[in-house]
Amino acid sequence: MAAAFSEEGKKKFDQEMARHPDRQAALIPVLHLAQGEFGFLSQEVMEYVAGIMEIPVSTVYRVATFYTMFNKKPVGKYHVQVCHNLSCSLLGAEDVLEYIARKLNIKVGETTTDNKFTLSRVECLGSCGTAPMMQINDRYHEDLTQEKIDKILNELLTRG
Amino acid sequence: MPTLTIDGQEITVEPGTTVLKAAQQLGIDIPHLCYHPYLQIAGCCRLCLVDIEKMGKPQISCATIANDGMVVRTDSEDILRHRKNVFEFHVKNHPLDCPVCDQAGECVLQDYYMKLGLYQSRLQDAKLHKPKRVDIGCGVIRDSERCIQCSRCVRFCAEVTGTHEMVLFNRGDHTEIGTFPGQNLNNDYAQCLTDVCPVGALTSNDFRFQCRVWFLQSTPSVCPGCSTGCNIYIHHHQGVAYRIKPRVNEEVNGPWMCDKGRSVFKRITNENRVKQPLSKDRGLQEAGIREALSGAAAGLKKIQEQDGPGALVGVGSSQATNEENFLLRQLIKSFGEASHLTLDDRNCEDTLEDGILFRADPNPNTHGAKEILGAAEGWMPFEQFLSSVKEKKIKAALVLDYGLARLSEEEVKDLSNLEYLVVISSMKDTISEQADVVMPCAVFAEVDGTFTSFDGRVQPLRQAVPTSQGVKPGWEILCQLADVSKITDVRYSSARGVFDALCREVPFFAGKSWNSPEILVAGPEYIKMGGLKPWQTWSFR
């Protein structure tokens, strides 16, 4: 099936295209939108975006591969991203990673077999004062402790 | 106009000139990798750093505009150290597999490696691995490990062809060049990427591992692929042509040429080449040169005597050189004033086909052939020639190489109306099949001569490779035919002699001469634009 925005997505796309003084300026917002709709930026999605924005697909490819928030491969329903930069590491980021990996029974960088969780290590998320921390999808979870991690993950596990 | 000092030498340059270009004007070569004179400035290789007085830190000379009073040093101790540092980063992940790399000998990185004297790498860790030997279409092979991310290829596809296939993807030291997955190069100039790439990251499938470049010799010539007349070099070794590279001519092709043009050297080894004269007396089988020539002379003479010179026609060719067309004219006219000359100039409009270089007229010399034949007495428009053949008013024809190559099937059939047909041809085709005599002739890389491009520019071809035995340049065949026919005023010992006569007799060529600067537009050797000419600076022998 060829990629195509939902009606709602198409509306947002049109808004974004009309918003900026230059058409290509809509590219990053549109890729965010596409990732929201399709989960990740497959080749097909990149070609679709290039087509509707009327820009070379190589331009889309360039941008999609430059920015780390754009997933070029599928990720789980919940993308658990643990900051491992200095402030978080000083306060136990590696332990957090290890704990979550053990709890989800996957290695860092892997996705659970039910495609629910992907665990990644990421660079500074600008939350150093509340270290250690992680981001799950759009949300920040800060001042992490084992109890807190248990609570967050258990809730997501039961939520389905 | 700003005057600046570079390494103690003063120079005044046009406003807007970069320091790098100003230095080049002084003969100072500042090492550079990403800079390419025909592409926009990227400023990313950081190799062309220079010291400029009153500027705090080293500046890249490719992007710094020369200002009045600037004092530049390209060889200070500081700069040499910086250059060495930057260079070390360039080769950090580069494989340094020169002995097995086909770019060796014309690799800018390799040359700098030798120059900058970095023989021992301090790298203790593994080099990054990236895809190697990937066919990315249009005969271009990509090796991402060798890529130094200069972005010339990306800029070429964006700025010259506008096709945007090449892209840098990923980030940091994982950055790679390539095309979008599943999409290959798709433009008619893709081989230029192998020219702009300063290293062995993009190489030509046709040329890879055919010949080490330091063995190659280089002969200037003109591309016979269309009426633009792109200036080229033919690269050859021991009589074998290996590839064609564009030769810079600002007014014609800049540093580029199209892929079609680049593949014309394959004509030399085409399996359909006529290698020996063919004669119908032998059932269109191979004949000796003397025998074939005598046959042809006798055949033409017979028609002349039987039906008068008006039954004779010389068919010129816009694929043949000016000299060949001129000799055809001389020879035919010596059979008598009533003889005819014609040229297939149908559908030869001068329109630029792709907006870059390729023109609709696939012939290199339509303009010249028209000037020579069209101005002659007895000129016969081509349609009239075809109807005259049909009506059997024309009985015999002498045809230059490719002179009738664009006839329709129907028109070819009509040729059987001719009583005698002599064809000077490099390839076997439906025309040569009908001929009474076929004289094998040389192709562009095997001859001296000139082409006249669509805009009337007379440009030189020089013989790069020898012909095989039995095959002769068209002008020589025509001279021999004249000799056998006892025609005394068509006697030349070189293409140059023919050209001089042509200049005397054809008004369009008046005032031109074989060695005039206008003729010898020998642009700089276009190899990677690194400022180096490998087989001049390298001596492995």
Added chain:
Amino acid sequence: MEFPRILTNNIDKPDSHRIDVYIKAGGYKSLEKALKGMSRDEVREEVKKANIRGRGGAGFPAGVKWGFIPKDSDKPTYLCCNADEGEPGTFKDRLIMEKDPHLLLEGIALCCYAVDSHLAYIYIRGEFCQQASILEEAIEEARAKNFIGQKILGTDFDLDVIVFRGAGAYVCGEETALIESIEGKAGQPRLKPPFPAIIGLFQGPTVINNVETLSAIPWIIENGGDKYAAIGTEKSTGTKLFSVSGHVNNPGVYEIPMGYPFDKFLAEDLGGMKDGKQLKAVIPGGSSVPVMRVEEMENVNLDYESIADAGSMLGSGGMIIINEETCMVNALRILARFYAHESCGQCTPCREGTGWIAQILERIVGGDGKEGDLKDLGELADGMMGQTVCPLSDAAAMPVKSFLEKYRDEFEYFIKNKRSMVTG
């Protein structure tokens, strides 16, 4: 030490992000004052007088920057608010965007008025989804009250503000990379000149200011540049946000006047070291600045000049406090990994240098350090300094040089014994 709270006056109030709370506290008064009673030149003049230096890290005076904008350009002028807070240790702008977005919006409106711009972008790092939503809501609130939009407050001034989310690239905090990113390209810094003040976003003249810088403008217009300049030190004026992380009892964001003593800051505001451990090192201005040994921080005041005199930089004010139990080899490895990950890949020294340094440090920490490693690290870092389009290369090299210089014994120990001198 008495000082007015310029940036954090509202943040403790309930619903501080709402426009009503902001207006009640006197918000948008400065905009009205400027639009109705001050010329563009006068606004610029006040900011110049305030001598506020860019809070993003480079410390370039904002008033001077605004002065570079040509008045006769045939292209529209743009403002880019740099909210791409990504330097490890820095999380100060986030506080303003979350708690007092209208303060930022008012600052943006004032700046746009001063440089005659009618479109402002807030380039916010992509991960700050919540903060982006808060800003978008705030813009709608402000639009409803005509602080943003057409004919603002009955004057001829029009302004639109767009929140633009990045997508995960630290380098986009560099001005021209940020511009490239908005233009829909990879965030690779541009060659300068031309500077963005002349040719910037969409080829128009462009001002780029940090969130914190812009958020100080309303106070400056309300109270006058002189009054602002009276706070802090002579050359480092005003108050500054410090975001403090690491081994302290009270990490977080603090507004303090420039010139505030570090010792007092650590002991009183930050509540001292966590778990009573000893202080070992301070990274005073974000991960890129040279690390400071404990004794180097003694009696140092927190302003641009004092920190520079002491041997480091104020940078973004992202302060990382490191205790005695920290292995500095591992700490540097973490920073090196970050810069290798974030190098855009454009300039060769940075692209290859960051990766190479990270490789060497990974190897040392992995127990496979070699004798020449420290020499190589130092020389590679030297080779990366001052050679590239943007300062990321320098930012990656500076920590390497300072860590090696100041904690050399730990590195030597690690290479020799294949384990950390501190953590074993």
